[in-house]
Amino acid sequence: MAYYRKCLEAVTEQLGRFKPEKDSPGQFLEAARTSLQTLSPQKQAFVWEVLSGCIEYRKLLTVVVDAFYMREGRLCLRADYNLFQVICYLATFQLEELGFRLFCSIVRSQPADKMRKFLGFFFNPLNLCSWIKDEWSLIYETAHVKDWTDPLLRWQPEVQELISQLEGQSTSQPPLSKAKVTEPKSFNLTVPRPRAIPVPEPVPVVAKATPAPQSTYQPPKEPKVLEMTKRYNRRRAEELLLRANLEEMRCAVPRARGEAPTQGSRKLQLRFLPRIHKTPKLTFYRPNKVPVKLNTATVLREGALYQRQVEKELQRVDKLVDGAGDFTEFLEWQKRMRAKDQEEQRAADVCRRLRGKLSHEEAALARQQLLRENRHRATRKREEMAELMQQCAERRLQEEKAQKELVEQVAEGQKNIKVAQMKLLKGRRQTVQEVAEESRARLQRSAAEAKEEQRRRCELISQLRALESQPKCQGKLVDLTQIPGHGLEGEMSIVELRERLALLKEAQQREEEERRDQIIRGKRAKSRELQNVLEQISLCRTAMGRSAALRWEEKKAAAPGAPSQDERVQELQRRIEERVAERRRQEAELSVPALRAPRPKPRAQLKAQHWLELEQSRERRLRAMQRSGSACGSARRLQAA
Structure with missing residues (x-):
């Protein structure tokens, strides 16, 4: 037995060194072979074979040993984890090869109580046929698992006899001698002094709080003021959005000239327009001077800006006094060049607008050409659709016949399926009943164990509460006026310490008041400086506003006239006139065969009438908005002047 005990100790020692997350199995086995060279060849071969098998089937062994610790091995040491893995491997994979006699010798070489518990748990038929088989089937194929569990069930009688022998061996061992119990002794504590009455602390006087400003x-x-500005800006944005929508719808739907809108087109147009809720007797204000609260940084920054401007102007005056040149001629030349550039820019704008009109006319011609092509294409599509519909009808009849035959075949197959389902259902019901009976018995055993555990806990709790209910002498009297006498420097009583802390607090309050006075004086000086800077800023703003008004008057007086017509503009106008004439001629050609064509269907006639009315209503609303916009623009210009 000592031989097998040493072999198992060597295997468990090597398994304790193996770390699955860090070590590679192949490298670890090579290192273990080199470390086992001190053993005899026979012992070395046995140890290396068992070690490699435990590492290879580590997942299977871990499932069994973890479940053993969770269910029946709660009182076993975690140091025996590797030993249980080795015994599980020998019983599962090496029992046939070793023989039952040699396996019994290996088991008897270990502690009898541990082996009895583990073998009784592992060779339990209920465990082998239920959860152990299911857990192993998740890792390996069911056929391999069955080859491993069937031999274990065959060795069941011999293993039960071995377990009974181990149980008798564990009961025959003499019990351990009881250790000497330590007897507690009570502490020899000094008697506490009586507690002195503490000196009452003075009630602090709280300063009256400053009331909040009105x-x-x-x-x-x-x-x-901001709300009024928002309402004014929203109203302007709605007007601009309405104009943009009208312009887009006018360009989107083409129509013939001279057609008047109808009531239906007006309703349809109003549905597409944005809804504006009008309230009678509303007064809109346009604020010119909104008061803005400036912070210190803004005031100082603006004051520094105006100061730099004043210094720059003074330097310019000094240079002029010293005889520097004047920029009047350069400014006049610059003004002429700027007027010339503006004239060219206006001519370019006119050319751009005329190019837009030209592209619009060309787009109208392209739409007419596309309409003519679409008519020819529609006639061809109708003929092709008629042929396709006839082919689809024939194909549908053939598919219906094939589906009927398929339905008959499926109905015959359903009858055979129902018989097989009934047989399968009966087998499943019988299996469920067996499993339910086993689970019911297991639940009854666990309920009895839980009841016993609960009774034992209640007894322990009652004993603990009885110990806690015993009276205890607590508390210690302290004299606040007495010095502790520990032999330290600067020792004092608690009363003296409180007095010194009160004096220190008064000194801190005096320092805070002095600092507060200094801060208030600094703020007042800073506010006076800011007031002076604000006065200078207001004077500079007034002067700059005056100069800006003068420049605006000069700019209005020197406003240029209408842009001159150049060759590009005349060429574009001529091309636009040619496109307009061509478009009218094609419209006339398209309208002539329409008169000779047969009377259209009511639906097509109503649709054409609807689009005509919609276009007329849009044009009329656009003209009204343009008149109101021009009137508003002239009123604003008069107000600004």
Whole structure:
């Protein structure tokens, strides 16, 4: 037995060194072979074979040993984990090869109580046929698992006899001698002094809080001004959006000239337009001067800007006094060049607008050509669709016949399937009943164990509560005026410590008040400086506003006239006239065969009438908006002047 005990100790020692997440199995086995060279050849071969098998089937062995620790091995040590893995491997894969006699010798070389528990758990037929087989089937094929579990069930009687022998051996062992119990002794504590009455602390006087200013409860004026500005901007945005939508719809739908809109087109157009809710008697204000609260950084930045501008102007005046040249001639030349550039820009804008009109006319011609081609294509499509519909009808009849035959075949197959389903259902019901009976018995055993455990816990809790209910002497009297006497420097009583802390707090309050006074004086000086800077800024703004008004008057007086017509503009106008004449001629050609054509269907006639009315209504609304826009623009110009 000592021989097998040493072999198993060598295997468990090597398994304890193996780390699956870090070590490679092949490299670890090579290193283990070199470390086992000190053993005899026979022992070395046995140890290396068992070690390699445990590493190869590590997942299967882990399933069994983990379940053993969770269910019946709660009191076993975790140090015996590798030993149980080795015994599980020998019983599963080496029992036939070793023989039952040699296996019994290996088992008897280990502690009897541990082996009895593990073998009783592993060779339990209920465990082998239920969850162990299912867990192993998740890792390997079911055929291999069956080849491993069937031999274990055949060795069941011999293993039960071995377990009974191990149980008798464990009961025959003498019990361990009881150790000497330590007897506790009570502490020899000094008697506490009586507690002195503490000195009451003075009630602190809280300073009266400063009331909140009246402006806290009043709403500011800035939100009202901003709300008025938002409403004004929203109204302008809605007007611009309405104009843009009208222009897009006018360009999207072509129509003939001289057609008047109808009531139906007006309703359809209003449905596409944005909805504007009008409220009678509303007054819109256009704020010119919105009060803006400036912070310190903004005021100082603007003051520095105006100061730099004043210094620059003074330097320019000094240079002129010293005899520097004037830029009047250069400014006049610059103004002439700028006027010339503006004239060219206006001519380019006119050319761009005329090119847009020309592209519009060309697009109309292209649409007419596309309409003519679509008519020819539609007639060809109708003929092709008629042929395809006839072919589809014939194909549908053939498919219906084939489906009927398929339905008959499926109905015959359903009858045979129902018989097989009934047989399968009976077998499943019988299996479910057997499993339910086993689970019911297992639940009854677990309920009895839980009840016993609960009773034992209740007894322990009652004993603990009885120990806790015993009276205990707690508390210690402390004299606040007495010095501790530990022999340290600067020792003092608690009363003296409180007095010194109060004096220190008063000194800190005096320092805070002095700092607060300094901060207030600094703020007042800073506010006076900011007031002076604001006065300078207001003077500079007034002067700059005056100069800007003068420049605006000069610009209005020197406004140029209408742009001159050049050769590019005349050429574009001539091409536009040619495209318009060609488009009218093609419209006339398209309208002549339409009169001779047969009377259209009511639906097509109503659709054409609808589009004509829609286009007329859009044109009339666009003209009204243009008149109102021109009137508003002239009113704004007069107001600005």
